[in-house]
Amino acid sequence: MADDRSSTRRRFVASSIAAGTALAGCAGSDATEADESDGSTPDDTARPRTQTESTTDAGHTATLSPAGTVSFDAVPETVFTVYPQYLDMAVALGHGDAVQSVYVPEMSGPTMNHYYHHLDGVSLDWERLSDPLSDGFSKERLYTHDADVHLTDPAWVTTQDNWGADDVDEVATQLGPWFGNFYSGTHDQPPEGYDDYQYYDLWELFGAVADVFRERERYEALAAVHADLVERIQSQLPPVEDRPTAVRATLSGDGETFWTYHLNEPGYWLADTRPLGANDAFADQDWGGLWGTVDYETMLEADPDVFLHLWGMTPNYSITDTRTRLEDSASGSRLSAVENDRVYPAGMRYQGPIMNLFQIEMGAKQLYPEIFGEWPAYTDGEHYPEIHEGERLFDRQRVAEIVTR
Template sequence: MAKTPTRRMYLKRTGALIGAGVVAGCSGDGDSSAATTESTEAHPETTTETETTPEESETAASPYTVSMKPMGEVTLDAVPENVFTVYPQYADMAVALGHGDALNSVYVPEMSGTTMNQYYHHLDGVSFEWQNLTDPLSDGLHKEQLLELDSDVHLADPAWVSTQDTWDAGDVAEIESQVAPWFGNFYSGTHAEAPDGYDDYGYYTLWELFGHVADVFQERTRYEALNEVHQNLVSTIRSNLPPKEDRPSVIRATFSESNEIFWTYHLNEPGYWLADTRPLGANDAFAEQDWGGLWGSVDFEAVAEADPDVILHLWGMTPNYQMSDVRAALDSHPVGSELTAVQEDRVYPAGMRYQGPIMNLFQLEMGAKQLYPDVFGEWPEYTDGEPYPEIPEEEQLFDRTKVAAAVNGEL
């Protein structure tokens, strides 16, 4: 790739990198406030200086410009070959676009990579080699680490980075100028308020973000093929949902046995953290709860009062939790054992909230079967540590062959 003495890529910015604010991190984290801005459904147009055909995408060498808030316009001198990211939604996007081998980092590689591969197991020719990747948050995000990785682009949000310990606007700008541009949008996950200095922040759906990242890699053809699968899946789900009064009451939660609390999440609010529950239209048992954001914590008594028909255990498909242990703990608890969801064996594993497009397809299918088995077919028994379960082809809600073909560039 072409390179100047101080950086591999350069950018043209609209708006300053200023600000500090709240930070959301791992499985028990969250944002302290939620914005009211609603995300549009249509993918915003992305400006490019050059048009690149699929055949040219592997060797594109002419500068091209992409745009997304909060960065504004970002100009790249070539398709990135060395890519930094934090959370796995961007890693999943890179894999989906045929550029998974460009990644040099991801949050908790074993957890993220293992979970992603549990889905990829069903896509011929698709896998994620995570074993040698850096965990950018293992000891906090450090500027020296980014200098050492010397990436071509940072798929991370500069607004979020500016809130990390030891970082300020000057550090963010230094990495931009000395290494490579930023290209990410974190607060679309929850629609939480962005840090000071980002008043015109902008919120995107998961698949809008994916479209912008596709432009970074010059992979619109792959994106369009996968987006069509997603649109068909969502259409299938929504067109077959029973009336609202016939839908189950549900909580999405992570159970902490040590202190007997549930980390709970809303189902139907804006934000890509809910991209796998919002289209399912279930009745949120905690819809009236105001936690100051998308998540909160409740005790057994609160769950018993809500008494949901279904409990979706977030992170249940990751190696962080054993669903057999979760169910055993609930069964043995004097209050938990009386819950309707426990008695009717409707405590199910859910995926990760940090989901990219491929993860989203599987997690939508999973949720549809768990909530509406009479409509979409029974959810098979899931074995801890095993891949996403096998589903008979006639009961699959999206075409694995089409997804694999798109990822592998066989279009």
């Protein structure tokens, strides 16, 4: 830790970190019910959100459940986080260099650079980042980082080994405030003691983080790109009955089972599939959450038109090997998606705003090639494929200008 902590270190005050802080204007769970007419939801077509930041002579504030309202007297210069959606947000806001950590850097970093490759002047030096979960989530690691802000959900932190409410308060007081929201990803119940926990869509969460960095203008510009992308896609979708059936799944390491995910349920983990409104081949399956495990027999019964292999563009999986294993399986080879060569790589569920733009475009082409153009061939380890300018669904140059200005 820095020696001058007592005199100059802290540039913020956690105004309300108590569990259950009530926030006006937040999206509740009822705001994400699917619209049966087009498969969209309010968070899929939203324009820039109402500003939550307030500024005074003493600094500025940002508000997010469950941390509450946090006051800063300067923009944070060092940032600790766990999951890559927050790193992607920081990059999008021009503050990627402030981030010190991310979950499995050797997976998250290259995957994000696969997208950033297409944005002039945008890149991530991921090799400098530490993995916050490499040896468990430890308080000692946080003191080592000594960050100005922790873009991590304090409710989630209390579920980790050797963490309690007192430890959460200690870090917020001695180091820097918590500012994250984990359970909006799945709309799962938060731990006991967070009864007034609020849920946000991805772009609302991004807007709150933008307030931490005083980057409301950048946020609004990117939110407009996102809204235009979703509107463009949804205005051209065919009737629900004419849309393909699809699964979002990951073939297990032993090749015998599948981790399967819903497509159109609430939660920012589905911020790239929900706007596309495909028919979920497992829509009737109740796994007690967004994902479950199925065998080949169950997958054959569902027999989706399209198989979106989650993590397929990350270094952790080979889409070529996945296709080969499915083709070599007596059951897998009978799947319509395999027979029709519609097994595609998908991105990461831990997606921030830039990742979300590319993953929405990717999914639109994989699900509706006759409308949005064919998804190009993809080779393991390569960047997001080059798409002809006339077939791109959002303006790369515009995004790059927003991020780098």
